[in-house]
Amino acid sequence: MSLSPLRFRLLPALLALAALVLPAAPRAQPLLAREGSLPALDGATGWLNTPPLTRAALRGKVVLVDFWTYSCINCLRELPTVEAWSEKYKPYGLVVIGVHAPEFAFEKKLDNIKAAISRYHITFPVAVDNDMAIWNGFDNQYWPAAYLADAKGVIRYHHFGEGQYDRTERAIQTLLREAGATGVPDTLVAADGTGAQAEGDFADMLSPETYIGYARARHFASTGGMVQDSANEYLTDAAGLGLNGWGLTGLWTVGADDAVLDRPGGAILFLFHARDLHLVLGPGPDGKPVRFRVTIDGRPPGMQHGVDTDAAGNGMVAGQRLYQLVRQTGPVTDHLFRIDFLDPGVQAFSFTFG
CATH class of the missing domain: 3.40.30.10 (Glutaredoxin)
Known part of the structure; x- marks a missing residue:
């Protein structure tokens, strides 16, 4: 949580006058x-x-x-x-x-x-x-x-x-x-x-922290809704996502705090508006790294990739931590983010933005 400071402003003319008459x-x-x-x-x-x-x-x-x-x-x-x-x-x-x-x-x-x-x-x-x-x-x-x-x-x-x-x-x-x-x-x-x-671009950040586990999930948009604590086949219509809507594809088990991919080839989609996109991820219980590939609006991120991906969108989940997946350099607009996991077992916890 971040609390915005109050900002008091003086008219430039009054400020200039004060500088002339006051030490x-x-x-x-x-x-x-x-x-x-x-x-x-x-x-x-x-x-x-x-x-x-x-x-x-x-x-x-x-x-x-x-x-x-x-x-x-x-x-x-x-x-x-x-x-x-x-x-x-x-x-x-x-x-x-x-x-x-x-x-x-x-x-x-x-x-x-x-x-x-x-x-x-x-x-x-x-x-x-x-x-x-x-x-x-x-x-x-x-x-x-x-x-x-x-x-x-x-x-x-x-x-x-x-x-x-x-x-x-x-x-x-x-x-x-x-x-x-x-x-x-x-x-x-x-x-x-x-x-x-790096400091966030708060002036143009319209996407909030978003949890993936069912205990605090919001704006989940996969067909049929979220199934708790059981493996379920999910499908998400990317064209139907509204701003800050997100969903899963593939076979996932959604728990209170996270979603675990049960089979290779699953993905997470999010329509976001922010300069940066981060995702808290971890490998499965066996600790084996999980390969992934990121796209933005259906294309590799190129120069818009984060520190944990390359220009082709490739990366690897090798520990339980926050991964920076997108860092944009131009004007901030709505974008469709997608991350495809090539191996099973990944744990996905929450999105954050900057």
């Missing part, structure tokens, strides 16, 4: 309320990049607790900025803790989390919150979510969703100075993500 004002620092004590971190089922951290050991440090999970596109896009804050402000007393709280069962696997930490170059401490104990202690409800505590262990700021990085960084600077740090930079980081971590 430059010092940069305003955020007014930070007291939002309660930093909850305990004892519920972590493991720690990565660090020995276990406790609330008591963190006293005297400014602490940024960032909730994320590795298949969440919103989380992935914010990680370069969070990593940049950790590197920039660690010498001044900031400790960044990434709390990895899983959305899907496969995100509880420690090897998967370690692979994500390596893939996305995360160096700050990560608490593995497989039991959601830290999540519940914060009464959190969002991925991503950031909570900032002062050196006395009091939460003074929070932000839910992507964006507003300038506000969060100003809050970090304020609390570090309150804690007595000297020489805290007044500049802001500019972390440019690449691949799936």
Whole structure:
């Protein structure tokens, strides 16, 4: 979830007049309320990049607790900025803790989390919150979510969703100075993500996150509807799809969280409107890679391919993670996406866009 900032605008003429008659004002620092004590971190089922951290050991440090999970596109896009804050402000007393709280069962696997930490170059401490104990202690409800505590262990700021990085960084600077740090930079980081971590084109994104499992599925358009927990032969009329409509073809078993392909040759179709298209996928229980081929409007993607496909649309599902399948460079319009799987067993969880 991402919350849009309010934007206040001054008439250019008034702004120019003010510049003539008023000296430059010092940069305003955020007014930070007291939002309660930093909850305990004892519920972590493991720690990565660090020995276990406790609330008591963190006293005297400014602490940024960032909730994320590795298949969440919103989380992935914010990680370069969070990593940049950790590197920039660690010498001044900031400790960044990434709390990895899983959305899907496969995100509880420690090897998967370690692979994500390596893939996305995360160096700050990560608490593995497989039991959601830290999540519940914060009464959190969002991925991503950031909570900032002062050196006395009091939460003074929070932000839910992507964006507003300038506000969060100003809050970090304020609390570090309150804690007595000297020489805290007044500049802001500019972390440019690449691949799936590149900032989304929110101004022209009309397709929402879409889950494939029946527990949260919307806009499913295959003939005959969705059959729960049983193998079923699906057929989807591509010409009949409306915007954000999607469907399956071939023999699939749709569960609460995912759809599993029971026979080679199945496909998923989606009529979308966004610059980027991602799909959370995993191989079958045997772990064998699954080959796939992507088309856009019936043609190979060419230069519009994502980082996990080539220009001919070919790719392979070799792990349980988010795959970037489309990255457009021109004007964004409605397009019919299709992914054909050449091998059985693939798990499909959700579409996200950017």
